Amino acid sequence: MPPSLFSRLFGSSPSEFKLQINTPELTVTAQAKESLLLAALNQGIALPYNCRVGGCGECKCRLVSGKVKELTDKSYLLSAEELKQNYILACQSLPKSDVVIEVALRQGQVNHPIVETSARITALKPLTHDILHVQMEAEQPLSYTAGQYAEIVIPDAAESAAGQGRSYSFATAHDPARPHAVDFFIRKVAHGAFTEWLFTKAERGQLLQLRGPYGDFCLRPGDSPLVCIAGGSGLAPVKALLEQAIKDKQGNRPLVLLFGARTKQDLYGLDAIDQIRREWTGRFVFEPILSNEAASSTWAGRKGLITDHLKALLGERLPDYQAYMCGPPPMIDACVEVFTQGGMPASQIFFDKFLDSGHTAHPKP
Template sequence: MGLFSSKSKSYEVTIQSTGERIEVDNKTTILQAALDKGIAYPHRCRVGSCTSCKTKLVEGKIKELTDTAYVLSMEDIQDGAILACQSIPKCDLTIDVTLGEAPAEEFEGTISRVDQLTHDILGVTVALDRSIYYTAGQYADVAFEGLDRPRNYSFAARALPQGNREIRFHIRKVPGGAFTEWLFAEDRVGAKLQVGGPFGQFQMHSNEKPMLFIAGGSGLAPILSILESAGASDLNRDAIFLFGARTQADLYGQAEVHNATRKWKGDFQFLPVLSHEPQDSDWKGERGLVTDHIASIANIGQHEAYLCGPPGMIDAAVDHLKESGIADDAIFFDRFTDSSHLLATAK
């Protein structure tokens, strides 16, 4: 039976270092069950790419949603390492992992504004019951009552020193996705949401290297948050931003990027790149894939790279960046996945 079969069975997962026990059913990952219980389980991307949730499987067997051999070393695998975000128990388990100090907070939210950014991306502003403190680049769990599981969306606005009572997300419609089908069905201003967070370790690092930002589609959200926060600081670093979209109809956020960087103290270049724009259109900007333009950047190997977008774009960009001489430890990324990806990997 597949992951989404009707028959459900639960198993007990014991964290060796603390003795804490988690009940996990055969449709839920170890990570999700731990977070649902309020355990401060280390994690970042939730899609099996960052290895932040690397865990030692001491005893028992698991089902992997995706093959993790390409991100775990042979030494890790021989030592029993698994990724909790991609692992579903097949029996009772014992695991070993170093937990964080405190779980994220839960907030009550109300949708206060919805903006149509493109034909399939909404800008959603949520008023919270109290301030949330996050770092630009992080994300939150978002759900409405009755949703099977929360969805993850990156904060799309500047992180304020005094905390944010209002937060904003860029949400792309996913055909068949329970959350986005609900959101796009009618005007949801006034609707109640549950918000958890902040989560993630994707954020700008402090040094003097020039920066290269690469984003695709709604991957603009965390980059925009970083740009707004950095632009309001004393940061003095050169930066290039390659933003990929299919056509002019899919291109958005240009005014927000320009506003965020109008006081940028270093040199800042913003290059939108369209991959499927008709050849006879009035578009005068860059064409092709964003990855096609990496090699043309001067002194690319000296840059620090920040990437946000769908897995295919991220994988291709990382390969190009490494080939261009950027070191592994100077490449930071978040892969954006959705329910269609989860369904595909569960089959």
């Protein structure tokens, strides 16, 4: 049947819809194949979010009217009351009609235009056996806030298995004098097509596609003492956040920095941490904690899980701290539980869960 006749008989499927966010004055165009979250972000509306893969729940919003296609199961993230009130995850919902949502917009902590540009690899430096320092020079200038991340794609169609974008946090504070320079600490993921390519085939001079910045994980202003926790490649945004704090004259706040790793061989970035220590004007405590160091090791530092040491390190002032955490979801979930049980308000807890292909959202059956 000719397409024109099909359209007259059955109607055509529209490729875009209207997305209203809270009020009619805040209405944008949403493509049928992009999530509500991306539709908003691409048009400069700062919906709250962190992971963009249905793993954190930060982008939850109430579907007031319209139809969406939900890509994943949301019940494991939303409460029974939220499900009853028709809450959805904006990052996992594609519009099937014009849509109206209600969401609590965050005010102006992070507000940079999203840039899509090619970027050339300028250096590849192994930091540990499974973490690589990747330095790149973007063709277009890129502004971001420390704590945010970018999506990186191999543009070569031959690398189809790795061609999907992967998200990585910036590993340094933004330098206005070098607006094209970006750095990442990237961990090798078992059976991960992208990192397998990066660790075995990538070379200096190769072009990748970069899009960002994304995320609203960033240092909030104030004078509260800080506890920063990094696990694995989660050191990247924490390091950047602390470098930015020094630039913004917030390095006078008391700081406890915890770095979780498996063994001594998995520790890295210690010179950069020492540089932060030298420039930090407030109280500075740094504790690397090893979870799998051999009993016969000469390691004299702390062992076990980070949660084993939180109360001892923070003491009775635990509720007074602002917490910033980046790393594996189990580590962050366990720390959040200790903090909340210890009386720290949820409004003072900020985190970015590092989700690989094994931690992405639960697909709907």
